[in-house]
Amino acid sequence: MTTKKSDKDYSIYFQPPSLTDAKKRGREDIQVHYDFAIPEELQQLGKDKYYLIQTYGCQMNEHDTETIMGLLEQMGYQPTEDRRQADIILLNTCAVRENAEDKVFGELGHLKHLKIEKPSLLLGVCGCMSQEEAVVNRILQKHPFVDMIFGTHNIHRLPHLIKEAIFSKEMVIEVWSKEGDIIENLPKKREGVKAWVNIMYGCDKFCTYCIVPYTRGKERSRRPEDVIAEVRELARQGFKEIMLLGQNVNAYGKDFEDINYRFGDLMDDISKIDIPRIRFTTSHPRDFDDHLIEVLAKKGNLVEQIHLPVQSGSNEILKKMTRKYTREQYLELVGKIRRAIPDVVLTTDIIVGFPGETDEQFEDTIKLVREVEFDSAFTFIYSPREGTPAAAMEDNVPAEVKKQRLYRLNEVLNEYSKRGNDRLLGQTVEVLVDGESKNNPNVLAGRTRTNKLVHFEGPKDLIGKFVNVHITGTQTFYIKGDWVREQAVAQ
Ligand code: SAH
Ligand code: SF4
Ligand code: F3S
Numbered sequence: 001m002t003t004k005k006s007d008k009d010y011s012i013y014f015q016p017p018s019l020t021d022a023k024k025r026g027r028e029d030i031q032v033h034y035d036f037a038i039p040e041e042l043q044q045l046g047k048d049k050y051y052l053i054q055t056y057g058c059q060m061n062e063h064d065t066e067t068i069m070g071l072l073e074q075m076g077y078q079p080t081e082d083r084r085q086a087d088i089i090l091l092n093t094c095a096v097r098e099n100a101e102d103k104v105f106g107e108l109g110h111l112k113h114l115k116i117e118k119p120s121l122l123l124g125v126c127g128c129m130s131q132e133e134a135v136v137n138r139i140l141q142k143h144p145f146v147d148m149i150f151g152t153h154n155i156h157r158l159p160h161l162i163k164e165a166i167f168s169k170e171m172v173i174e175v176w177s178k179e180g181d182i183i184e185n186l187p188k189k190r191e192g193v194k195a196w197v198n199i200m201y202g203c204d205k206f207c208t209y210c211i212v213p214y215t216r217g218k219e220r221s222r223r224p225e226d227v228i229a230e231v232r233e234l235a236r237q238g239f240k241e242i243m244l245l246g247q248n249v250n251a252y253g254k255d256f257e258d259i260n261y262r263f264g265d266l267m268d269d270i271s272k273i274d275i276p277r278i279r280f281t282t283s284h285p286r287d288f289d290d291h292l293i294e295v296l297a298k299k300g301n302l303v304e305q306i307h308l309p310v311q312s313g314s315n316e317i318l319k320k321m322t323r324k325y326t327r328e329q330y331l332e333l334v335g336k337i338r339r340a341i342p343d344v345v346l347t348t349d350i351i352v353g354f355p356g357e358t359d360e361q362f363e364d365t366i367k368l369v370r371e372v373e374f375d376s377a378f379t380f381i382y383s384p385r386e387g388t389p390a391a392a393m394e395d396n397v398p399a400e401v402k403k404q405r406l407y408r409l410n411e412v413l414n415e416y417s418k419r420g421n422d423r424l425l426g427q428t429v430e431v432l433v434d435g436e437s438k439n440n441p442n443v444l445a446g447r448t449r450t451n452k453l454v455h456f457e458g459p460k461d462l463i464g465k466f467v468n469v470h471i472t473g474t475q476t477f478y479i480k481g482d483w484v485r486e487q488a489v490a491q
Contacts, residue, residue: 017131017151019387021177022214025204030220030255031181038074042159045166046077049087056103057094059245059281060216061127063188063196064155065092068126070187071158083114088122088162093129095211097383101129108143115145122165124148126155128215130175134386144171151175152216156183179217184226193240193432193464199227199266203247205284207311208322208389209354209382212247221252224261228269235275240432240466244270244280250287264291271295271302276466277432277449281307282349285325285333297340303449304341308334309349313368314361317354320393327368334372345375345420345450352409353382353402355393362405369412375420375450376477377413381406414476421452421474428484429454431469433462445478453478 051072055065068090069079080086091107094100104125115121123146129135130151139146148165150158153176165172179202190196202217203210231242244266246252252263270278278301285308296302312318315326325333337344350365369377381402384391431446431454438445443455444462446469455478456469462483469481 017133017136017175018177019131019133019214022131022217024178025218026178030179032184032223032226033181034184036156036183036185038071038159042075042163044076045159045163046072046075046088049077050080050082050085051077051088051090052080052083052086053090053092054107055092055127056100057092057096057128059196059243060198060247061092061094063198063245064127064152066188066190066196067155067186068092068158069189071155073189074187075159075162084118086121088124089114090124090126093125093127095128095132095135095215095385097380097385099383101135104129105138105143108139108146112143112145122147122162124150124165126150126152128152128211131177131215132211132386136173136175140171146171148172149175153178153180156186179220182220182222184222190234190239192434193238194243194434195234195239195241196243196245197227197230197234198222198246199244199249199263199280200246200252204251205248205286205324206322208320208393209351209385211385211388214387216247219248219251219255221255224253224259224266224269227266228273231270231273231275231278235273239275240464241277241279242270242275244278246280247282248284248287249280249282250284250289250292254287262289262291263287264289264295267292267302268295271298271300273301276301278302279305279451283308285310285330286323288333288337290336293337293340296337299341303451304343305345305347305450306337307347307349308337310368310372311349311351312354312357312361313365314357315364317357317361317364320356321351321354321390327364331368331371343450345452346372347451348372348374348377350377350379350409351382352379352405353397355382355390355395355397357382357397357405362409366409366412369409369416373416373420374413375452376417379406379409379413418474418476421476421479424448424452424471424479425474426471428468428470429481431456431467433458433465433467435463436460454481455479456481456483458483 053065055062093104130149150161161172200221202219203213204219206213250263253261313327429448433444433446437443437455444458446454454469468484470484471479471481473480
């Protein structure tokens, strides 16, 4: 932290973040704690009060929100969607691209008015943006009405921080630059029939464009017995689909010193649990080993869809990104996966307009997309992130060119999405029903094992269940079909 004023200016909880410290990876052991509990005197703090959380960013953040909700509800708070009713509003933020941050600062502008109308309202900022010193400074200077800022490593401290914020006149800031221990047994509020389960935290890859290794700390794997126990318990509670979460799930277990147990082993063990569908995200191509492919090829509850971010099809750009694989290695991996799992659906993430990306290098990405035939992709224009190596690279690609590249890439991807969907025409697929379609409440929406969105007409009591749907029509982003009533399917 560079612009720290006197500690006295803020509360005793003023612990500012530092991106430089966040980069230092120690050798010290991570402890796992099983004794988490909210002290009794804090359990009544939220009695007759309401909370609202707005979440930005990836599934990791969404899942952190479930933990925060769990903590707040154990403190007596109740959920509300009405901002005026809320006694505490938290913004769980994302720092991955500039537009994610802009949204949060815009939102803080709106919340200021609410705070003026209701001074007792507690406003908090948490998540990945809180881990950035520039963000904390900006909030201190421009949004001093914020009551609390906490980071991604100390969510379990929330009950104490709320107490501090209620009784303190200063902004309460507690952000740990270095990751803490793993805290098991945190309460989680889950809804529906799909559940997220963390298998690891942090990321050690340091791709040159990415802020995540700084905001989420070093790679720490949860113990296999803890992950397995959580999945078993979710199965017992009736959940139908589990999404295993990590920034780089293929690095799972690399940090264990006492056991030789990796992601393939974990998937093998989880495949034996009686839960219909298991997914995982995100895979890094570098650590995707043969044993994992072998395990996934057995299928069962392990679904045939893999999100495998490639980022670029150009070897020069991949090198500048420090992705540590070449396009040839990526294509070889794709070949291996397709041979082992012929009906696999592959999806990806791609960045266009990385500093210095030439037309030819961009064309290499287009060629790779055509070669792999991804079913869908998340595509982004490169966004410089302060403190990352790429932010210091010369960027001579005009914004207009970047936009055109994104447009062209999406056009090509859409072609393959439609083709992938067309392959399902006339087939009957298993769909897990999520709810009503966003645009038409008479239509139900669900997902295939390969995570394709399916729309069909049927009664609302199918929500949360598996049904068979006969596919009759396809669009780029969803497919349509008829519910096949008579067939019994796995429940
Ligand atoms: N851990 C995951 C992804 C995390 S971020 C992985 O490695 O795949 C999700 C996606 O955001 C990344 O895959 C990348 O495509 C994109 N992204 C990350 N940093 C970015 C930046 N600075 N500008 C644009 N896109 C970025
Ligand atoms: Fe970011 Fe790379 Fe880590 Fe993914 S693997 S979170 S892109 S540094
Ligand atoms: Fe965003 Fe943090 Fe996820 S930066 S993408 S919320 S890990």
